[in-house]
Amino acid sequence: MKYFYQFTVFFVFLIIVFLIIAYSRGYRINFQKKTLTSTGILAISSFPKAAKVYLNGQLKGITDINLNLEPGEYEIEIKKEGFTSWQKKVKLKGELLITLDALLFPLNPSFSPLTNLGIKKAFPLDQTDKVLLYIEKNDSEKDGFYILNVEKKPISFFEPLKLIFKKNLLPLEEIDLETISFYFSPDFKEAILNLNETSYLISLDQENQSLFDVSTSKQTLLEAWEKEKEKNNQKILETFKKDLVKIATDSFHIISFSPDKTKFLYQAKKSLTLPQMINPPLTSTNPTKEKRTLKKDYFYVYDKKEDKNYEINLINLNHLISKNKKYNSNLNQLGHLEIKNFIIWYPDSKHLVINKKDKISLIDYDGENKQVIYSGPYEKDFFLVSSSGNLILLINLNPENNKTPDIYQIVLR
Numbered sequence: 001m002k003y004f005y006q007f008t009v010f011f012v013f014l015i016i017v018f019l020i021i022a023y024s025r026g027y028r029i030n031f032q033k034k035t036l037t038s039t040g041i042l043a044i045s046s047f048p049k050a051a052k053v054y055l056n057g058q059l060k061g062i063t064d065i066n067l068n069l070e071p072g073e074y075e076i077e078i079k080k081e082g083f084t085s086w087q088k089k090v091k092l093k094g095e096l097l098i099t100l101d102a103l104l105f106p107l108n109p110s111f112s113p114l115t116n117l118g119i120k121k122a123f124p125l126d127q128t129d130k131v132l133l134y135i136e137k138n139d140s141e142k143d144g145f146y147i148l149n150v151e152k153k154p155i156s157f158f159e160p161l162k163l164i165f166k167k168n169l170l171p172l173e174e175i176d177l178e179t180i181s182f183y184f185s186p187d188f189k190e191a192i193l194n195l196n197e198t199s200y201l202i203s204l205d206q207e208n209q210s211l212f213d214v215s216t217s218k219q220t221l222l223e224a225w226e227k228e229k230e231k232n233n234q235k236i237l238e239t240f241k242k243d244l245v246k247i248a249t250d251s252f253h254i255i256s257f258s259p260d261k262t263k264f265l266y267q268a269k270k271s272l273t274l275p276q277m278i279n280p281p282l283t284s285t286n287p288t289k290e291k292r293t294l295k296k297d298y299f300y301v302y303d304k305k306e307d308k309n310y311e312i313n314l315i316n317l318n319h320l321i322s323k324n325k326k327y328n329s330n331l332n333q334l335g336h337l338e339i340k341n342f343i344i345w346y347p348d349s350k351h352l353v354i355n356k357k358d359k360i361s362l363i364d365y366d367g368e369n370k371q372v373i374y375s376g377p378y379e380k381d382f383f384l385v386s387s388s389g390n391l392i393l394l395i396n397l398n399p400e401n402n403k404t405p406d407i408y409q410i411v412l413r
Contacts, residue, residue, distance in 0.1 A: 038094030042067040044076065046102040047413075051080035063102070070094075078102040084371045090287045097284045103351065105362070105373045110411045114150055114392070115161075118404035121177045122394050124384040125188050125204075126340060127259070131384065131392070131407065132182065132191070132204070134175075136167065143167040147204060148407060150386050165208040170195065186228045192218060236261050240304045241277040248302075251294075255339050258349035263303045263365060265312070265343070265352065268294040278307040288366040301352070301365050310366040312352065314343060341381065347389050355383045360391065374410055389413040 044053050046063040053060050053067075054077040060067060063078065071094045078086040086102035121134040129151040136143045146161035167175070172195070183192040184204075192214065193200045199218040200211040214221060236257050237245050248254065252266040274292040285306040292309050294300065299314040343354050346362060354361045359375040360383060379394040386392055390412050396405035 039068045039070055040092035040094055041097045042069060042074070042076070042090065042092065043097060043099045044078070044102070045100070046078050046080070046086070046104060048080060048083070048104060051078045051083070051102065051104060053078055076100060078104070080104055082107055084373070086369055086371070088288075088369060092287075098287055099284075101350070103348070103362075105371060105412050109374070109391075111395075111397075112409040112411060114148065114407040114409055116406060117161075118402065119394060119406055120404055121180070122379075122382045122407065123182050124382065124392075125184060126344075128188050129387050130188070132164070133161065133407070134177070134180075135161075136175075140166070140168050144169075145202075150384070150392050150407070150409065151388060163207050164204060165202060165211065169208065169211050171198075172196075183222060183225070185225050186232060192221065233257070237264075241307075243275065244277050244302070244304075247272075247274065255299075255343075256345060258345050258365070259347055260349040262305050263301055263349060265299065265301050265345070267299050267339075268296055271296045274302075274309055276307065277304075282306055286366055288364075288368055290366075301367070303365070308366070312363070312367045314339075314354075344383075344385060346385060347387050353383075353385050353391075355380070360393075373412060379405055 043066050044063055049063055051063045053063060053065055055067065055069075056075050057077075069092055071092055074090050074092060076088050076090055083104035083106055086104060088100060090098060090100070092098060115133070117135050118137070119133050120136050123132040124130075125132060129149055131148045131150060133146045133148055134144070135146060144166040145164040147164055148161055175195070179194075179196060181194045183194070185191065189203065189205050191202050191204055193202055193211070197215070198213060199215045201214045201221070202208050202211060233254055234249075237248055237254070239261065240248070248264075248266070251269050251272055253269055255265045255267060257264045272294050274294060276292075286303070286308055288308075288310065290308045291300070291311045294309075299312045300309055301312055302309050342356065343352055345351075346353050350365055351362050352365060353373075354363065357380070359372050360378075361370050362373050363370045374391055374393070377395055377397070379396075382394045384392040386409070391410040393408055393410060394405045395408045396402055
């Protein structure tokens, strides 16, 4: 009798351990079918928090929430009053966890002016929170080019501008802004100013008392800068798998790396099939279907953490860029600086921001869930996203009375 009691206790203990392990792996008892079935887990969060979570159209709770669900396909929608909505289709498998993190944006974002002088022209300094501005007020002591840091928090209402050089250093009384352009050094400490047939080397760290004519050596200097940029990109690329480095070097035109350097946006130079870099493939990864069969001239994002490759539908940008002669004069190939005038990384490295025609949209890095984040007035050839995630635009809110726009921050977060 004693042994029978001990055996019974041990047997019950084994059953409890089995149930605990099964539960932790996502198994649940289906009382209707009287079976133990595997489930998957959806861990859903959002910014801002406390957004409503809908599963196949039915409200399931608010973020942050974990849902144990049977394997299958589900439509997830996340909503919060006053913000854009977020949708995603998910194919859930048993015993797997899928994490969804939705970023929502205000439907009516607030505006904050960063200048009040009237800006004739603005040039973003890529991923530096700095903008090169041209101001002209018929004042020989103030007209010129300035640097604005859009992320500084000054005591005064407007950020003080740093003078780079005065207009009176240029040999022309009138500047044709349609023909002026800049090439920036990789560290953004210097720039080449192209004005008509003449090129000048200028410092971006301090005020220039004179301009150095580099017209004859411009090409040599640009080639040196391009090699330095390629070297910097190669250093980042070498943190990826070796097989991918070779393929990317030969077959990709890398447009930009994500801020955290774990992804890159690129254009395929030729059609090919991208092999698996991680075998066996990781589980519990982004559920969006990837595309590893690449088409020439199409755009993609590669994620090295998950070894996933996603097509980004930007092929229609080719036509938009080719029509914009102001950018064509600045570049020698599509997909480098030209594309950066139309698409840039959001600071969280999980989204891309697209400037297209009369609106600015944001998409997930896997090409899904497009959200329009701004559709008001703005100068179409300038846009920037600050490191804090806010949109920086050149806007004229009162064109009947003001001839020139100003720099505004559209607060998104």
